[in-house]
Amino acid sequence: MKIRKVVIPVAGWGTRSLPATKNVPKEMLPVYKKPTVQYVVEEAMQTGITDVVFVNNQNKRIIEDHFDYNLALEAVLERMGNKEMLQEVRKVAQMVNIITVRQKEQLGLGHAVLCAKEVIKDEPFAVMVGDDLLFDHEPGIKQLMEVALTENMPVVGVVDVPREKVSRYGILQAEEFAPDMYRVRGMMEKPRPEDAPSTLAMVGRYVLTPEIFTHLENLAPGKGGEIQLTDALQLLAKENRLLAVKLKGRRFDTGDWVDYLSANIYFALQDKALRSELIENLRSLLPAS
Ligand code: G1P
Numbered sequence: 001m002k003i004r005k006v007v008i009p010v011a012g013w014g015t016r017s018l019p020a021t022k023n024v025p026k027e028m029l030p031v032y033k034k035p036t037v038q039y040v041v042e043e044a045m046q047t048g049i050t051d052v053v054f055v056n057n058q059n060k061r062i063i064e065d066h067f068d069y070n071l072a073l074e075a076v077l078e079r080m081g082n083k084e085m086l087q088e089v090r091k092v093a094q095m096v097n098i099i100t101v102r103q104k105e106q107l108g109l110g111h112a113v114l115c116a117k118e119v120i121k122d123e124p125f126a127v128m129v130g131d132d133l134l135f136d137h138e139p140g141i142k143q144l145m146e147v148a149l150t151e152n153m154p155v156v157g158v159v160d161v162p163r164e165k166v167s168r169y170g171i172l173q174a175e176e177f178a179p180d181m182y183r184v185r186g187m188m189e190k191p192r193p194e195d196a197p198s199t200l201a202m203v204g205r206y207v208l209t210p211e212i213f214t215h216l217e218n219l220a221p222g223k224g225g226e227i228q229l230t231d232a233l234q235l236l237a238k239e240n241r242l243l244a245v246k247l248k249g250r251r252f253d254t255g256d257w258v259d260y261l262s263a264n265i266y267f268a269l270q271d272k273a274l275r276s277e278l279i280e281n282l283r284s285l286l287p288a289s
Helices: 036-046 062-066 071-080 083-094 109-115 140-151 163-168 211-217 229-238 257-269 275-285
Strands: 005-009 051-056 097-102 125-128 132-135 155-160 170-178 181-189 200-208 243-246 250-253
Touching: 005 036, 005 109, 036 062, 036 125, 036 132, 036 140, 051 062, 051 109, 071 083, 109 211, 109 229, 125 140, 132 200, 140 155, 140 200, 140 243, 155 170, 163 200, 170 229, 181 229, 200 229, 200 243, 211 229, 250 257, 257 275
Parallel strands: 005 051, 005 125, 051 097, 155 243
Antiparallel strands: 125 200, 132 250, 155 200, 170 181, 170 200, 181 243
């Protein structure tokens, strides 16, 4: 069976990126020339996903608009004869089908996923959290999908993080059964370093089946008073119904300023038109050693 749909929760406040995100959604902050969320949608598209389900709130409709036509702008570009940019802005509207569902209250990542239940119906689906960008390898979500389809099980994407950073993530207790593939036995949401069962952190890439909805519906609020996706995944793990794959590639957490700025520089450095001037400028910013 093919996975056609991805749920992308985008209703969060983006508090880690304030004050930039006071009025601009964090998903619309640019990484080099494109808004962050476009990289996530492109990753989904490269994997063969055709339908993107944004779980959104009433203040961030600009996200959906980015994946629609902007006819007034297109007319201007046409008049200017700027064919290249015209194509570039049109292309974004042609990438995928956009479906939006409302998360009327911010009750957590698990709650956001549950809001998409009626759209997903009875198919396996992907979940991608927009803060995590993955490059330099096969699309991250594709790495999970292949395992999910062969093993016929839900799969979460993980990376190894330094122990002092485990309290930012859902952390797994897992057994490696093949290189970089794990059977998940349990997990903890944002544990203290001394309590963490490992340093394998979930990083915003999941392939799930509709059985997750039943678990989410029956959950009591967990860490931070939120309906946690981690708590529903924990129930799958207890039933031996969850695998994990260590993701390959370069990862940027765009909610972290160092990673966000590094991602911008990384992409700008790949653009031959800027590269040497940018390197020169960056050098001039460093104190002489
Ligand atoms: C969420 C999940 C956490 C996961 C993280 C990855 O946390 O609850 O398990 O590790 O996404 O980005 P959040 O970053 O929304 O607090």
